[in-house]
Amino acid sequence: MKLWQKIYLLSLLVFVLIFNGASVMVIERTHNRMLNQTIEVALSQNMSIHSSVDAIVPILRIYDSLDYEKTVLTSMAKQFVAKNSGQGIYLDITDDASRTIFNNADFGMPQARRELENLDNSSIHYILRDVGDRTILFTVNNTQINQKKYVFTYMKDLTPVYQDRIEQYGFFAKVDSAACILFMIVMFFVSRGLTRSIERLNRTSQIIAQGNFSERVKVKSRDEIGILGSSFNEMAEVVEDKINELERNNDEKQRFIDNFTHELKTPLTSIVGYANFLRTTKYNEKLFLDALGVIYDEGKRLEALSLKLMDLIMLKKVQFQMERQEMRALLLEMKPTLEIMAKEKEVNIKLDCQEGRLELERDLIKVLVFNLVDNALKASIAGGTVTLRTYWREAAYVLAVIDQGIGIAEEHLDKIFEPFYMADKARTRNSNGAGLGLALCGSIADIHHAVIRVSSQVQQGTTIEVVFAAEKRGGGPE
Structure with missing residues (x-):
């Protein structure tokens, strides 16, 4: 059973129970109040008759005649009945011998009358009886006249009171039917409306389960379901x-495997090919030296590739101990080596450094700088300049390597830190590169919680910034 159906049926059941229960309580309370009021009026009437009889008792004592007593009592009863004619009022008067003095009832008096038990002169007893299809209220009291006891039974037809209750129940049944039908119609739309958002959530989750992870729920409300939809969208995002x-x-792993396989294939093909050539060719000193030179170069290339891969693996597994180092002093220490690297390319090395003490791993920073400068030298032309600049930018310390080389096209910028990725494959291979230098730099920057930013324009040069969040490490400009 769907949720909206459960809500619909449960709300209908609750409405029927509450509405019917409340209506029955109101009808019964109204009926009981009317019944009690009618009984109170009947008891008052009986008391009035009793008072009237008590008023004439002194006169009856003077005459002390049974016939006179019967005549007076009968006359009083007729006057009372005539005065209340048409109101369902009945009166019965009997003497102590149970002989009837007066009775205007149109029904037979019951044989067993519990209301007469333990009846004394100071009390009025009453009882409700079903007589045929009518409900009659019997109220009784007695009076002593000249040593004789007379029993007065005042009777009231309460059938209209019970008929009124039946009519109220009939009217309620019609109102109840109309209210239930109206409630069913309203709750059908309400329950469907309340669960429509949940159905949308369910459909969206099914779409996402099928692989369309960009699907989202359209949130139109700000209630709990709307909040649930927003949370669902956040979760889906x-x-x-x-x-x-x-x-x-x-994809990166697959590219890594593909590129690694490709990088291995080229030198291995050369090594195997030249080795086979040497194996099958008669000795010729010049040819053998050339072939051995190729084998040696390709072997060195494989060696450099394996060392770079080992460095990448080590960076991901080893926990490095950081120490507070002066970056400017470290770069000045490296300058002679960098100038030797640049001399082969006929490129100038320039340092423009501000002091800054940071938590660093000394050897890793050297690897980072050497690789960044090496890349800058490969991109530079003879006579160019590679600048190493350090400076404070607000609370961050920045190491920038700036070249005036060929630059990097925009479509390559987001991939240059992937292992084996080469924007210019021919240039990289000619310089015995494998596309691992910047990948190493990225890993070293991560270890130092630094961010590398690259800006470049083709044929105008490249700037690579390593931004150290010195504030978080307690560093700062000095």
Whole structure:
């Protein structure tokens, strides 16, 4: 059973129970109040008759005649009945021998009358009886006249009171039917409206389960369901980001494997080919030296590739101990080595550094700088300049490597830190590169909680900034 059906049926059941229960209580309370009021009036009438009889008792004592007593009592009863004619009023008067003095009832008096039990002169007893299809109220009291006891039974037809209750129940049944039908119609739309958002949530979750992670729920309300929809969208967004991240990681791993295989294939092909050539060719000193030179170069290339891969693996597994270091002093220490690297390319090295003490791993920073400068030198032309600049930018310390080389096209900027990725494959291979230098730099920056930012324009140069969040490490300009 669907949720809207459960809400619909449950609300209908609750409405029927509450509405019918409340209506029955109101009808019964009204009926009981009217019944009690009618009984009170009947008891008052009986008391009035009793008072009237008590008023004439002294006169009856003077005459002390049974016939006179019967005549007076009969006359009083007729006057009372005539005065209340048409109101369902009946009166019965009997003497102590149970002989009837007066009775105007149009029904037979019951044989067993419990209301007469323990009846004394100071009390009035009453009882309700069903007589045929009518309900009659019997009220009794007695009076002593000249040593004789007379029993006065005042009777009131209460059938209209009970008929009124039946009519109220009939009217309520019609109102109840109309109210239930109206409530069913209203609750059908209300329950459907309340659960429509949940149905949208369900449909969206099914679509997402099928792989469309960009699907979202349209949130139109600000109630709990609306909040649930917003939370669902946030969850779906996180899931989509995680899935995309996994896909990117998977793609990067696949590219890593493809590129690694490709990088191995070229030198191995050369080594195997020249080795076979040497094995099958008669000795010729010049040819053998050339072939051995190729084998040696390709072997060194494989060695450099394996060392770079080992460095990448080590960076992800080893926990490095940071120490507070002066960056400017470290770069000045490295300058002679950097100038030797640049001399082969006929490129100038320039340092423009501000002092800054940071939590660093000394050897890793050297690897980072050497790789960044090496990349800058590969991109530079003879006579160019590679600048190393350090400076404070607000609370961050920035290490920038700036070249005036060929630059990097915009479509390559977001991929240059992937292992084996080469924006200019021919240039990288000619310089014995494998596309691992910037990947190493990225890992070293992560270890130092630094961010690498790249800006470049083709044929105008490249600037790579390593931004150290020195404020979080207690560093700052000195």
